[in-house]
Amino acid sequence: MTKKEEKKEYVKNGKRLDGRGLEELRPLKIEAGVLSRAEGSCYLEWGQNKIVAAVYGPREALPKHIQNPYKALVNYQYRMATFSVSDRKSPKPGRREIEISKVSGEALEKAIFLERFPNTTIGVFVEILDSNAGTRVAALTAASVALADAGIPMRDMVSAVGVGKAGGEIILDLNKDEEDASDAVDIPIAILPRTEEIVLLQMDGLLTPEEWKKALKLGLKGCKQVYEVQKEALRKKYLEAEKEEAEPNVEATTQGEGE
Amino acid sequence: MRKKIVVPGELVSEERKKVGSHVFVENGKIYSDVLGLVYSDSQDASVVALHGKYVPQREDLIIGIVVQETFGGYIVDINSFYYSFISKEFIRDRLQRGAIISAKILSVNEINEAELGQVRVFYGGEIINISSVKIPRVIGKNASMMEALKAGTGANIMVGRNGRIWAKGGNTQLLAEAIKKIETESHLSNLTSKIESFLKEKNNKA
Amino acid sequence: MASDIVLDLRADKVIEAIRQGKRLDGRKFDEYREIKIIKNISKNANGSARVLFGETDVIAGVKMVPGDPFPDTPKEGSISVGAEFLPLASPLFEYGPPGKEEMELARVIDRGIRESKCLDFEKLCIKEGEKVWVVFIDLYTMNDDGNLFDAFSIAALSALLETKIPKLEDEYKIVKGEFSGKLHLARKPLLCTTTKIAGHLISDACFAEEKAMEARFSVATTEDGYMAAYQKGGSGSFSPKEIDDCIDLAFAEAKEMRKQL
Numbered sequence: 001m002t003k004k005e006e007k008k009e010y011v012k013n014g015k016r017l018d019g020r021g022l023e024e025l026r027p028l029k030i031e032a033g034v035l036s037r038a039e040g041s042c043y044l045e046w047g048q049n050k051i052v053a054a055v056y057g058p059r060e061a062l063p064k065h066i067q068n069p070y071k072a073l074v075n076y077q078y079r080m081a082t083f084s085v086s087d088r089k090s091p092k093p094g095r096r097e098i099e100i101s102k103v104s105g106e107a108l109e110k111a112i113f114l115e116r117f118p119n120t121t122i123g124v125f126v127e128i129l130d131s132n133a134g135t136r137v138a139a140l141t142a143a144s145v146a147l148a149d150a151g152i153p154m155r156d157m158v159s160a161v162g163v164g165k166a167g168g169e170i171i172l173d174l175n176k177d178e179e180d181a182s183d184a185v186d187i188p189i190a191i192l193p194r195t196e197e198i199v200l201l202q203m204d205g206l207l208t209p210e211e212w213k214k215a216l217k218l219g220l221k222g223c224k225q226v227y228e229v230q231k232e233a234l235r236k237k238y239l240e241a242e243k244e245e246a247e248p249n250v251e252a253t254t255q256g257e258g259e
Numbered sequence: 260m261r262k263k264i265v266v267p268g269e270l271v272s273e274e275r276k277k278v279g280s281h282v283f284v285e286n287g288k289i290y291s292d293v294l295g296l297v298y299s300d301s302q303d304a305s306v307v308a309l310h311g312k313y314v315p316q317r318e319d320l321i322i323g324i325v326v327q328e329t330f331g332g333y334i335v336d337i338n339s340f341y342y343s344f345i346s347k348e349f350i351r352d353r354l355q356r357g358a359i360i361s362a363k364i365l366s367v368n369e370i371n372e373a374e375l376g377q378v379r380v381f382y383g384g385e386i387i388n389i390s391s392v393k394i395p396r397v398i399g400k401n402a403s404m405m406e407a408l409k410a411g412t413g414a415n416i417m418v419g420r421n422g423r424i425w426a427k428g429g430n431t432q433l434l435a436e437a438i439k440k441i442e443t444e445s446h447l448s449n450l451t452s453k454i455e456s457f458l459k460e461k462n463n464k465a
Numbered sequence: 466m467a468s469d470i471v472l473d474l475r476a477d478k479v480i481e482a483i484r485q486g487k488r489l490d491g492r493k494f495d496e497y498r499e500i501k502i503i504k505n506i507s508k509n510a511n512g513s514a515r516v517l518f519g520e521t522d523v524i525a526g527v528k529m530v531p532g533d534p535f536p537d538t539p540k541e542g543s544i545s546v547g548a549e550f551l552p553l554a555s556p557l558f559e560y561g562p563p564g565k566e567e568m569e570l571a572r573v574i575d576r577g578i579r580e581s582k583c584l585d586f587e588k589l590c591i592k593e594g595e596k597v598w599v600v601f602i603d604l605y606t607m608n609d610d611g612n613l614f615d616a617f618s619i620a621a622l623s624a625l626l627e628t629k630i631p632k633l634e635d636e637y638k639i640v641k642g643e644f645s646g647k648l649h650l651a652r653k654p655l656l657c658t659t660t661k662i663a664g665h666l667i668s669d670a671c672f673a674e675e676k677a678m679e680a681r682f683s684v685a686t687t688e689d690g691y692m693a694a695y696q697k698g699g700s701g702s703f704s705p706k707e708i709d710d711c712i713d714l715a716f717a718e719a720k721e722m723r724k725q726l
Contacts (some may be wrong), residue, residue, distance in 0.1 A: 020500060035522065035553065035554070035608040036522075036608055036610065037554065037555050037556065037609060037625050038553060039310075039312065039608070040310070047510055048509075050506065050507060053553075054553035054554075054605055055542060056552070056556050057312075059340060059556070060340055060341055069370065078622075079560075081507070081524070081526055081550075081603065081605060082526065082528060082547070082601065082603040083507055083513060083526030083528045083603055084510070084526070085512035086509055086641055087530075087639075088528035088601055091547055091549060098376060101318070108622065111267075111268075113292060117340065118369070118371070119370065120341075125551065125553045125554060127553060127605065127607075128511050129507050129513075129526075130506070130507035130508050131509060132509075147267075148267050148293070148294045149265055149294065149310065150310065150311070151293055151294065151309070151310040151312065151392065152293075152311070154267035154268060154293070155267070155290075156268030156281070157268055171424050192271075194268045210543075226366055231266050234264075234294050235264045235266075237309075237448055238291065238309055241372060242644070243505055324470050324471065324474065325470075335472050338471075356473070357474055357477070358472070359472065385474070385478060386471070386474060387473070457534055
């Protein structure tokens with residue numbers, strides 16, 4: 001960035017360049033169960049970010065030598081469409097996508113009851129269709145909804161958000177302009193919202209311990225907000241069920257007759 | 260009692276209760292492990308999943324499709340994590356790829372592989388698929404739904420726990436429509452009577 | 466492990482139904498599924514569209530990038546079409562280098578656009594012998610329920626019709642967020658594929674029908690009565706009469722589809 005940009009004001013009268021408050025998320029919209037062939041899926045819009053996630057499995061892990069007899073593997077793939085960024089991206093996955101896929105997959109591993117599905121693999125595929133900062137946390141948020149939609153047993157959801165610094169202020173959910181600030185710090189965080197266990201954490205930029213404390217607090221708060229939207233999206237799919245009176249648990253007492 | 264939808268990790272009960280399906284206990288509290296509907300009273304707590312893959316259970320009756328013949332038997336797709344194997348000792352006829360069978364699950368090992376027994380071979384008919392968590396609704400209380408489906412379509416029906424329904428004769432097209440309806444409306448009350456009137460209406464039109 | 470065996474069973478049912486003059490989903494032989502076009506789904510793309518044919522769901526995005534001209538055509542720009550079957554779309558897809566199906570699809574879409582001359586390559590010249598526009602058209606599957614050919618074709622055309630040409634500054638650098646105008650299309654080429662099952666010709670095959678097909682024939686047509694590309698696929702054959710029928714169908718169907726653009 002050029003020198004003169006350093007004076008750019010990222011926060012003025014408590015408002016950011018796009019009109020948001022310091023602790024305000026960009027508009028977040030989540031829809032569960034959007035693809036018919038996948039076992040679970042999710043479409044998510046978060047500011048300009050647009051993401052589709054799909055889950056396949058658990059299915060037998062192949063080739064056999066990758067199988068783990070004690071637990072399922074998580075095959076998380078984060079990819080960006082060639083047109084999803086301002087300069088056309090090569091269709092081949094780059095180092096960035098491979099790294100993000102690794103740490104995001106590990107974040108989900110903590111949440112899933114992997115030990116129930118030995119020798120299998122759970123494929124979690126995420127495609128970024130449009131982007132404007134914060135795609136890895138948006139992708140993880142979408143993936144977690146797709147996993148729940150697939151009926152995969154989990155200890156908790158995974159909720160994620162970006163937090164960081166621009167123009168000397170600690171702010172939630174940085175957009176591209178803010179990420180390009182000369183003093184920008186970007187901290188993607190993902191947690192299990194029930195226990196506040198952190199399952200993904202990265203940082204780049206210069207940060208003091210005091211700033212980190214503030215950022216973490218804000219990040220946890222942001223994750224909880226994201227969690228509420230995730231829950232709402234999953235419930236929406238089965239909304240009528242809550243309205244209706246319950247029937248006693250239907251258990252099959254007889255099996256059908258053949259010919 | 261109102262049915263409540265929970266997401267994975269959401270609290271089901273803070274009290275001590277007997278735990279049923281799809282719940283786990285942490286620090287004395289009961290949580291759901293799936294997206295599902297809570298069934299909780301003073302003694303028991305469980306969650307019925309709204310979606311999910313079929314996990315083989317002992318004693319389940321399932322419907323399988325022959326994938327391949329091997330020297331000593333057949334490899335059978337049971338709509339789960341792995342294929343199962345049936346020894347030729349259990350089957351009189353020679354089966355082709357695509358043959359439909361029913362079987363009972365005799366045992367399941369620690370990696371969810373199922374051993375099959377009491378094999379029966381079907382001739383003709385077709386398979387209708389549905390999410391395996393919805394199978395109890397296809398059967399209904401005291402098999403009431405099954406009776407409604409049989410009466411309304413004239414089809415011979417066999418329901419497998421693994422999310423497969425075998426049907427032969429009658430109006431299988433209508434049966435498939437009715438099963439699709441059960442799948443999308445499985446969480447609603449009075450489903451059996453809804454399906455009965457749906458079938459009646461369709462039959463009157465025809 | 467979505468096994469092919471279930472699909473094989475479906476394929477038998479498809480053939481049985483077609484022999485009785487029916488399709489499993491109740492459509493007529495020449496009937497398409499409902500087509501939905503959602504434009505501008507990605508702001509970072511120069512043009513983009515999402516297209517649904519029933520449950521088939523695909524995305525196209527266009528990026529215009531200054532590139533070097535080919536030595537033999539110093540004043541012509543070019544196009545580059547890529548297709549990727551994302552593993553989101555089917556249990557049978559995996560990431561990796563493009564397979565032969567992806568290659569075929571991309572090349573057939575490419576030919577329809579290129580040969581119809583809907584884009585004037587000379588107008589894509591920035592400076593003769595030095596820089597020209599390369600129009601990258603990238604196609605992705607979200608959900609595969611058959612007939613990716615036609616879905617990709619209409620998605621590519623919809624995205625091109627929306628495409629804005631980036632503004633250039635010194636040394637052919639793109640000015641972000643600014644545009645010099647819209648991409649001009651002289652024609653609207655569309656591909657329509659006819660599938661032969663049990664000796665009958667059917668339009669817009671779904672996935673189960675594709676499993677049952679003998680052969681398919683795709684024709685790219687333009688609104689002014691030209692054909693720009695053919696592609697026959699599958700191990701079966703067509704009689705000359707059947708090919709003529711496929712062509713008639715392709716013209717008729719593309720005409721209907723163009724109304725939705």
